[in-house]
Amino acid sequence: MMVFNRRKFLIKHASWMLIVFLLLVWEMICVGFNVPEYLFPAPSSVWASGVDRWQPIMMHAWQTFFTTLVGFAIAVVVGVVLGVAVGTYPIVYKAFYPLLVGFNSIPKVAFVPVLVVWFGIGTVPAILTAFLISFFPVLVNVATGLATLEPELEDVLRSLGASKLDILRKVGLPRALPYFFASLKVAITLAFVGSVISETVASNMGIGYLMMAASSSMDMALVFAGLIVIGIMGVVMYELFAWTEKRFTRWANRGVNNTAI
Amino acid sequence: MMVFNRRKFLIKHASWMLIVFLLLVWEMICVGFNVPEYLFPAPSSVWASGVDRWQPIMMHAWQTFFTTLVGFAIAVVVGVVLGVAVGTYPIVYKAFYPLLVGFNSIPKVAFVPVLVVWFGIGTVPAILTAFLISFFPVLVNVATGLATLEPELEDVLRSLGASKLDILRKVGLPRALPYFFASLKVAITLAFVGSVISETVASNMGIGYLMMAASSSMDMALVFAGLIVIGIMGVVMYELFAWTEKRFTRWANRGVNNTAI
């Protein structure tokens, strides 16, 4: 019983302990090898800098969070719609998929200047960049989830004379949910990357701008504080998805140890 | 019969026709709205520029292709290994997943300077960036594929007294293959993005460098030629995966119209 509880305790708190451990290692490396601050600041100085500039960091973080969420929301909608189209219609699959893959191999940062010309600098290009960078994983996973639907389950609905749309709603999408949630985890991280990158290129606001400004005033600790804030926001969003996933895909995760997912 | 063939024909050639169509639209918009070349060059001038600079483009493209493939290969290996760990051990899942999500929300371009200082300018940072940016989708999808394994199938192996490793090899991984292939499509595009971005930051070679050089001399047609070469390489890699996928996951795609996948 004792052992069992310890294992549960470990699993529950593993995340924190690992973070603390990694921070310690990082600090030790920085101090031990005398890594110069302008290259890779130690966590302690990152922390100091973060506390020091708490207010502006929060303001910029809020901006980034907002743009990311909007871009991500658009990406999810567009990704699901295109994913459904690609996963359902062979002709769409054949016609669009290669193009989409080609398009997604291109760094989105190349489009930011064009977006700026059309929409000015600031929020809109950041939202669009976040969208452009993050819809593809959703699309691919939804399409794959639909394409790998067991025909037996589809037949259940087909035998009822259900329309294509009904089949999609009642079996296609539920079956694709595990795929969808997996893609959300990837997409949200990419959305953050997208909005931050756009902000570094064209914005007066947001963590991306903060990082550029900090690095041009050679304040690497602040740059890293910005990075860490982004990371934390990513984790928060992830936890949200993990929680939703747990509710919606229990059937798919029934095989795994309860503690796992 | 006639109709059937036309449909098949359409599906087969949809991709090319769409590309030609899009190029035409693009050309027409550029010419019609008089979009200035330095903002968004027309396909004709991109083509001219590409033909003109064929040799240097090919050289740089080859460099990018190589770094991308190496980075991508590492990413696939690391992604699968970590994905297996995350999908199999609840403690790894709890401990590492949030951290990984946080890490992946950070633009990898922020690490390039550090990589450059450690590994010098050129190929190694590009490979590492491609790796860092592209392992995460593989990890997430493999982990999800394993976590959603039907316990019934697992039981088949467990009843034979199979070891965890055996179960993984004989059911876990085959069952996760559709997930894996979906992630490859995302990962390869990210790998291209990663190496190109790293090249724009610090390299004397590769399409990323070419684009920076071209844009610094305001030769946007060449920049776009570079982008398109990247896109084409992405499509080539995608076709490779699609072909492999077709061979390996026929069982999962059995429901879909033959022509689809």
Added chain:
Amino acid sequence: QASTTKINFTLDWRFEGPSAPFLMALDKGYFLQEGLEVTIDSGNGSAGAVTRVATGAYDMGFADFSALVEYAAANPESGMQAVYMLYNQTPAAVFTLKEFNINTPADLVGKTLAAPVFDGGRKAWPAFAANNDLAVDSVTWQSVDPAIRETLLARRQVDAITGFYFTSLLNLEARGVSLDDIVVMPYADYGVALYGNAIIASQKMLIENPEAVAGFNRAFNKALIETIADPESAVKFVSKRDPLVKESLELRRLTLALDAQVITDETRTEGLGVVTMERLKRSIDEAVSSFNLSRTPTPESLFNMAMLPEKSTRMMQN
């Protein structure tokens, strides 16, 4: 006030010390007094600023004059013009370390220099080389992001770098290189005639509302004079706009820029913001040959003297 004119203005880079006069003019209402409603956005390099103004996304901007030359050579009918030359000399410079024993341009032969491909200093290297009797290909270039070139020099991974005088000097200092160890070869001191950054205005603005452009210049000029007189208080407008900046650092950047780029023999006699047509022509020629341009724009087409404020208002009090 009857009606105000809206002006979108883009800087060449982020809010730093040298943007103080712009922000001061905005904050103190000098633009408003001229009937202008100005918004100022940070930028992403001179080329980007030129493109932004060229496409009409912005009405006016602050960019390297050479970038304008390059742009005008490729797009003769764009009609964009510089209207106020803030940096009388190009801020580009070669930086190296004392310990490398590089003291004259001739010592650079065979060395490795790091800079982004779009760096002003790197692009103008042929002019520098020509003025100092070096072959253009006598050095090896290493392409890096602006953020790491000073790091590479500080870690002795390259022999020299090119960069803007006031930026690279401070960056090197922040990487623990003491001022005494640094050798600087400003392009301007080695015969390069290139002008530096100027305020540019779009053709549309210049044709439809030249009065607004002139008003912008007047307001800016007023702020610049005050900035030169009292940089300490001027830099406060930067930190007010962007709380992230370190005031002390930006103050140094500002004074470095003012001392080296703004206050020169030419501006002392001719006044701030102005160019001399003879040097402008040389500057354009140098840019054209350095950048390998196919056309040589005329000086008159690129700089609009008519927009400058009264000369008396442009003279610095000593």
Added chain:
Amino acid sequence: MVFVEFEDVSLAYEEGGDLAIKDISLSVKQNEFIAVVGPSGCGKSTLMKLVSGLTEPTSGYVYIDGRQIGGPQKCIGMAFQASNLLPWRTTLENVMLPLEIVQPYRSQLRRKRQEFEAMAMALLERVGLKGWEHKYPWELSGGMQQRASICRALIHKPQLLMLDEPFGALDAFTREELWCMLQELWQEQPFTVILVTHDLREAVFLADTVYVMSKSPGQILVKRDIDIERPRPLSVTYTEPFAAQVHVLREHIGSIRQS
């Protein structure tokens, strides 16, 4: 009044491959109860798929209610051989599925959800699944899953009910109870039934007509009318005429195996 009609239907799963069923012609009258028996792999499930329009014949025609089938039909209730319950729905939700798809229930679902749920619960209780309504399919035993899937086929009172070995995983007593239930439902409000089974007693007890299929490729070998009068109580299964019918069918199937 022919309801389902097969006209020289053949089907090969792979283009140019072996035939799964070959030249089948049969007709089912409205409200007739037919049973199909035959050796394993002879094409009984394939026949079901053809009726429901899930697959198209390679040659020949299938008509339902006089119209040629060009895709899935709207008036059908089908219990598959594998129960095919949707794993993300509870048993009750699985049973309710047809009501979400088929008219007129579909458009009434919002208003009458309570009523429909009660209907589904009553049906589940009849097959002995009271108390399991809110369990997921993977929490049910094999026989329970099968019973839930029968409920799903019945809930929307289809004109044509198709049952593919619906009682295979049930013990003899549960099975007989469900026979009686099915017969009652059918007599209360008649509909057409096609039943695939391996249990000859089941076929004889329930059906008006029994078709015997040959080994693969499946053909109809024998059509046999069961003239035992209705309603048939369970006790009829112990009577002589019943045993005789079963025996005849058994002989037929036995002779197929020899050939």
Added chain:
Amino acid sequence: MVFVEFEDVSLAYEEGGDLAIKDISLSVKQNEFIAVVGPSGCGKSTLMKLVSGLTEPTSGYVYIDGRQIGGPQKCIGMAFQASNLLPWRTTLENVMLPLEIVQPYRSQLRRKRQEFEAMAMALLERVGLKGWEHKYPWELSGGMQQRASICRALIHKPQLLMLDEPFGALDAFTREELWCMLQELWQEQPFTVILVTHDLREAVFLADTVYVMSKSPGQILVKRDIDIERPRPLSVTYTEPFAAQVHVLREHIGSIRQS
């Protein structure tokens, strides 16, 4: 020589929830052939899972060969109620699966692949699947899948064979053929068998001992030895003693339903 032993075993799938089986004690001798019968949902499949170590009892102990079970066992062949063939493997590859896992076959697989494949082919032929070896499971009919899954349980000659309603989807004749095949195999080289079935004739024909389970939560109600002498030809099923045994069991199960 007891091989499998249950000691007061109970199991609840959810912690603190309803018991699926309750206080089961039984022992199976080495090379004994037992059959378990009982109403649908009474816990027969659960019992199988406990023997094979796929689930752990909530209380009580299960021993195999004298050792307490602490996880999946290595000497077992199991045919699941749903055939659970791996969809990415052909029928032959599915049948070969145990040889890739279980020693000593595993280490010999490289050298003797040809031989093992021939073994698997022979077994498939015996259950009537010749010609289907290279088809995927989803290209087989329900009964064919079930037969393939029986082959998978047998291929590695396990010490303990567990069959969960293995013949449910087969027609009477195929079923009887497989009865005989199983009996032959068992007599050639004896092993322990636990068979779950709903067919009382099957239980009586094959088993040494038949256990009757109660309604959920499953308990052992009756243990009945079948003393018909071996080998039992198919014709024995028409004899009086056989019919009597079946009848008794039927009565028992019938009485369970009343209660």
